[in-house]
Amino acid sequence: MSSSTADDLSWVSPLFSKLFDESHASGKAATGHSPAVAAVKVLTEVIQKSKASTMMGLQITLGEAADLMKAKTTNIAVASACELFARFVTRTSLDTPDFYDCKQKLLERGNKFAENSEEARKNIALLVDGFLKDGATVLTHSMSRVVLHALIDATRKGKAVEILIPESRHDGSGYVLARHLRDAGVPFTMIMDAAVAHLMDRVDIVLIGAEAVAENGGIINKMGTYQIALVANALNKPFYVLAETFKFTRIFPLTQTDFPQQALTVKPVPGFEDLQAPEASLADYTPPNLISLLFTEIGVLTPAAVSDNLIAMYL
């Protein structure tokens, strides 16, 4: 039975939509925040505004807010951030019996989350630095703030890195990355998505972000990632994933359809509108056997190491 003063959550969906749109591929600002951070920001607001006076009441409200956000998007990072935050709330409530002290701690942590994610990107860039040799050719895919940060850092350190960016149709998220690199004065070369195999010979390392990291160390990322991983593997090129730990999710996909699919409506190439548009969905799954290493703020991990760390986070 919910309390008689159940919290009004009508503001949750609009706020989340606004923050989410800012975080999304085409709108991704270089120093902006990921959808997971958007979700945590909203949950922190919920705690701030909540009239609940017990932990249980607060947890129920948070659960309802999480459901509202998950109804707006199938983005896995959002669901995993909500679950991680809920775990954090439970752990904190067990450690801090006083409700108001507990609420304070939750607010502090929630407010720090955005800052922590920026710190995480910095630390990941530091770890990647040892693997990015001067004169190396890097292939990326889609827009990833973590990868962007690592590439800019390398250039600032004076390394001459050749960056190959596939367009990442249909949302052109490759161009979003390109624009940020241009603004930071970093040279790059745009390539066709279909040319990845053709050019893979030139490539020294592949650097990829992730929407979510699965329990087995595999990743969910923009459609095309699996393809690039297969090519990289076939030509023995290291395939490195850069992801913060809040992207670790309790999913264990066995096939390409084992995670929430997000369909996209795309238009055919201009001039061919009379023909059928391609079937499109947003993300694919790259299995762990194709991933060489994952770079996270807790260190460089082999895919096998991911599950240990994931379990530690969720218990």
Place this chain on the structure above:
Amino acid sequence: MAVNLAAANIDSTLIDDAAVFALMARVNKVVISASAILADGSLLAVPGTHLLALSCKSHSVPLIALSGMYKVSMAFSGEDGGGGGGPGEVLPFEEVAELERVHVDNPSFDHIPPSLVSLLLTNYGGYNTSYVYRVLGEYYNSEDAVL
């Protein structure tokens, strides 16, 4: 090695490095020593070991690497590798006087990827290369990863 084995009354057959692949069909297992075990389970070993490991894989012969635990390192294969030995070890200086346009490389180590190693045998037990990260966790703090 052959001399030392003979001194211990063990018979052995000495072959040329180039004959490894040809003779691999007659081999049941291959035992090597690792100079270092890297954090992703790959090995640094004497040059020529990678070729040996590939021959093993091609013939499905198990490759067992021996090493003390103290050789397990936090470093990864992608990071700046070691330098090399002097060129004189490969090409005696006396012969160089006549040579032009020849560059001599003498790498210190071969890097063997984890997928080619069947078993790592240490003084604390046998491990799969995919388990090295756990072993590392027991010997090093993750804060020491970046000094």
